[in-house]
Amino acid sequence: MTTINYERLQGKLNILADAAKYDVSCSSSGSTRKNQGGALGHGEKSGICHSYTEDGRCVSLLKILLTNHCIYDCAYCTSRKSNDTPRAAFSVEEVVELTMQFYRRNYIEGLFLSSGIFKNGDYTMERLVEVAKILRTRERFNGYIHLKTIPGASKELLIEAGLYADRLSANIEIPTKSGLALLAPEKSHEQLKMPMQTVSEQIITFRDSQKTHKKAPKFTPAGQTSQMIVGASNETDLQVIQLSSHFYKEYALKRVYYSGYVPMLSDSRLPAIGTPVPMVRENRLYQADWLMRFYGFDANEIVEPESPFLDLDCDPKLAWAIRHREHFPVNIQTAPYAMIVRIPGIGTKTAKKMIKARKFHNLTLEHLKKMGAAVNRAKYFMAMTGKNEHLAHLTRDNFRQYVLAQTQTKFKDQRDGQLALF
Numbered sequence: 011m012t013t014i015n016y017e018r019l020q021g022k023l024n025i026l027a028d029a030a031k032y033d034v035s036c037s038s039s040g041s042t043r044k045n046q047g048g049a050l051g052h053g054e055k056s057g058i059c060h061s062y063t064e065d066g067r068c069v070s071l072l073k074i075l076l077t078n079h080c081i082y083d084c085a086y087c088t089s090r091k092s093n094d095t096p097r098a099a100f101s102v103e104e105v106v107e108l109t110m111q112f113y114r115r116n117y118i119e120g121l122f123l124s125s126g127i128f129k130n131g132d133y134t135m136e137r138l139v140e141v142a143k144i145l146r147t148r149e150r151f152n153g154y155i156h157l158k159t160i161p162g163a164s165k166e167l168l169i170e171a172g173l174y175a176d177r178l179s180a181n182i183e184i185p186t187k188s189g190l191a192l193l194a195p196e197k198s199h200e201q202l203k204m205p206m207q208t209v210s211e212q213i214i215t216f217r218d219s220q221k222t223h224k225k226a227p228k229f230t231p232a233g234q235t236s237q238m239i240v241g242a243s244n245e246t247d248l249q250v251i252q253l254s255s256h257f258y259k260e261y262a263l264k265r266v267y268y269s270g271y272v273p274m275l276s277d278s279r280l281p282a283i284g285t286p287v288p289m290v291r292e293n294r295l296y297q298a299d300w301l302m303r304f305y306g307f308d309a310n311e312i313v314e315p316e317s318p319f320l321d322l323d324c325d326p327k328l329a330w331a332i333r334h335r336e337h338f339p340v341n342i343q344t345a346p347y348a349m350i351v352r353i354p355g356i357g358t359k360t361a362k363k364m365i366k367a368r369k370f371h372n373l374t375l376e377h378l379k380k381m382g383a384a385v386n387r388a389k390y391f392m393a394m395t396g397k398n399e400h401l402a403h404l405t406r407d408n409f410r411q412y413v414l415a416q417t418q419t420k421f422k423d424q425r426d427g428q429l430a431l432f
């Protein structure tokens with residue numbers, strides 16, 4: 011039995027929890043792992059928590075690195091080998107012990123474990139997998155586990171990881187190939203996408219085998235996610251959301267997370283220290299992502315090549331509607347669902363209620379308010395018996411100014427994209 015020195019462990023925890031805080035891809039949503047009789051924890055209930063601290067940490071999970079030693083030297087990363095920073099490494103048993111202790115005390119719902127790269131990808135990934143394996147098999151831990159996949163890890167280790175973890179994630183880090191080549195020349199998009207490809211193939215394989223063998227094991231039941239750092243290189247928003255769209259289509263990712271770069275390291279390749287990416291840019295990207303996943307928008311509709319950045323003054327759905335007045339006003343008594351959800355101020359739930367309700371009566375603004383629509387925005391885009399005719403002659407810019415002046419809502423700092431925007 012390994013003896014744990016708790017004083018040393020506390021010191022490591024301070025360093026390795028701090029080093030992990032820049033990774034925002036640890037939302038625990040989507041797990042369906044239930045408690046099995048006599049086991050400890052419940053990934054479905056207690057692991058599901060979306061609370062984030064101001065600097066992006068997900069506080070419901072024990073969120074740590076196995077180590078911040080790293081053989082790589084990515085310019086944007088505080089763990090890079092050339093950075094003069096205190097270093098530490100947990101042993102596998104120490105992470106197991108911490109997770110169990112914290113879980114028993116009800117401090118956490120689960121574990122998010124990432125790592126710098128010791129020696130090579132396989133050596134590091136093996137240890138992450140070992141933590142998850144011991145938690146599941148020896149400790150009978152049934153709470154939520156999210157493991158980061160390590161670039162360069164073998165397919166066999168990725169498959170083993172998916173058998174113990176609820177979720178796996180592979181960070182693409184910098185959205186463009188040229189940006190990555192500049193800031194992390196030891197890496198490439200191809201290398202970083204390899205784990206995504208393997209995990210998505212295995213999800214399909216295991217799902218298929220469950221159709222014929224009910225007792226076939228589950229493979230990463232909460233799916234896989236990725237994260238991009240925004241603003242460390244000079245990528246456009248169009249490039250960012252085109253890449254996310256590619257991930258959703260090709261690898262069936264559950265989520266892509268966007269992390270605005272916080273310049274803390276002095277490096278001529280990076281933005282100057284003290285010039286963080288505005289929170290509103292990160293927020294607009296989450297909103298655009300939401301439009302792609304739930305509203306049927308294509309990346310190239312949300313941001314157009316002539317103007318490849320999101321409008322920071324208004325949400326991307328309102329911005330699209332203002333640019334495309336040819337599609338409006340929409341007749342809400344007859345328009346298809348796909349067009350109703352494109353009306354600013356109308357979300358997917360409201361659109362479904364409208365489709366049902368209009369079978370029985372004509373919809374009015376009062377009805378829409380009761381169904382949850384933001385009518386102060388929606389009214390400029392619906393055919394309301396001539397009410398908006400006085401706006402028809404306005405140029406696009408004047409119409410934009412008029413609508414923004416009438417509908418301006420305060421920007422809220424929510425990471426999830428579910429702002430009061432639709």
Ligand code: SF4
Pocket residue numbers: 080081082083084087088089090091125126127194
């Ligand atoms: S490989 Fe990961 S931990 Fe290592 S320097 Fe690059 S981003 Fe940081």
